[in-house]
Amino acid sequence: MTANDPSRRIRDAAAAIEARLVAIRRDIHAHPELAFEEVRTAGIVAAELARLGIAHRTGLGGTGVLGVIEGGRRGPTLAIRADMDALPIAEETGLPYASTVAGKMHACGHDIHTATLLGVAEVLKDLAPMLAGRVLLVFQPAEEVLQGAAAMIADGAAEGIDLALGFHNQPDIAVGRFGFAPGACLAASDRFDLVIRGKSGHAAHPHAAVDPIVAAAAFVAQAQTVVSREIRPIHPAVVTIGSFQGGATYNIIPERAALKGTVRTLHAEARELAEAAIRRLATGLETTMRVQCALDYQRMVPPLVNDERVLRPVLGAVRAQFGELIEEGEPSMGSEDFSAFAALAPAAHLRIGSGAPGRADRLHNAQYQPDERCIALGVQALSRAAVEMLA
Structure with a gap:
């Protein structure tokens, strides 16, 4: 020394x-x-x-x-x-x-x-x-x-x-x-809230309702393709749905379902692609599932x-x-x-x-x-x- x-x-x-x-x-x-x-x-x-x-x-x-x-x-x-x-x-x-x-x-x-x-x-x-x-x-x-x-x-x-x-x-x-x-x-951390509105009805007559839970379930499944099919495999990314809430009992199709999710990325390109994909999937639900979607996507912190x-x-x-x-x-x-x-x-x-x-x-x-x-x-x-x- x-x-x-x-x-x-x-x-x-x-x-x-x-x-x-x-x-x-x-x-x-x-x-x-x-x-x-x-x-x-x-x-x-x-x-x-x-x-x-x-x-x-x-x-x-x-x-x-x-x-x-x-x-x-x-x-x-x-x-x-x-x-x-x-x-x-x-x-x-x-x-x-x-x-x-x-x-x-x-x-x-x-x-x-x-x-x-x-x-x-x-x-x-x-x-x-x-x-x-x-x-x-x-x-x-x-x-x-x-x-x-x-x-x-x-x-x-x-x-x-x-x-x-x-x-x-x-x-x-x-x-x-x-x-x-x-x-x-x-990683960068972003988060989103997605509220899906359908039309409430009796579970025995789903054709007379518009089921937001089915639409939300479809979104959850589709969101997993954001990482596997849209972001470069060498760019780490995570899309996780942390909360899924909808309905209160066995035999009623509810009026709404709500999801909360997080998106984690290490690269700017992946961050942009993930946000665009989440927005596109939410918009697509409105056409394919006859629901209304309100998406609040917030960028929290960068990598x-x-x-x-x-x-x-x-x-x-x-x-x-x-x-x-x-x-x-x-x-x-x-x-x-x-x-x-x-x-x-x-x-x-x-x-x-x-x-x-x-x-x-x-x-x-x-x-x-x-x-x-x-x-x-x-x-x-x-x-x-x-x-x-x-x-």
Whole structure:
């Protein structure tokens, strides 16, 4: 290690605050808050930033918090983002710090993310004189509904950013290791609501009615051909119908049926084709099935693309801090509204291993238990990345 190598300084700083960060994480975990409800969590964040003497603003995007660390020299602005919201899941872990709020749980590890970025804030505050530029600490609400990033950006959270760094705990990567996927690493997420109106009638006389359930069933089947027959096989895409509602009893053909679906794509061409196909299929039902269709198709977030200009120095920083403990993975058809920041500036998204030995955890699971050692390790990785990018 050279005199200018910050490895040991960052490692020692992360170790010194690890117990406090774990305590903060457990407090947040016990008091989960859903999208745009993160008032208590935001209060903890603001209090910690104030304790550290870090300038910050609250209320961005509703409940978001934005901290600012000015470096010792002028340079680019790097935004590092953590999400804060929980999920509407009833926790089943039995942990002593399990959720105290019925039906709500940090089952995706956003409590881990919040504690990690608070640790990064403390480390970078101490290292600020060696930074050329400034760091924006973005504590974001409402990632789970893919709306918090846009809300914070609308309130000015991304003004002047030149680089952006996101991260997520990853239970399928062992704690102590890190991961990434080159290029498009997370999918665009779009959604649609389709209401199909027919003509109600007695089940014994279907010829006198217009059955919206049969029409909806036809749409569900046809929607599966969007991926298999309209999108290039080398372009991953998913069309899933997540809700099908119509009718209330055995012998009545209802007036309406309603579907909810999601479309996930990694490529712009596939995204365009999928939307056009869904619209065409809905229009076609009106002719072929004699129904009326009302389609509400919403584009939510674009694909999250790892830009080599950021990904390369981030991976170099992780290797410099930990050695060869990083693995290349595959893209995911899950989505992340950090892509809204990535659409404004070159960005990268780091996967931080949180898999505990002997467990096979999954995100969005009522029994999810990430290995808390990933907090201090994440602090080291992200702090070193910031130092390298703002050298």
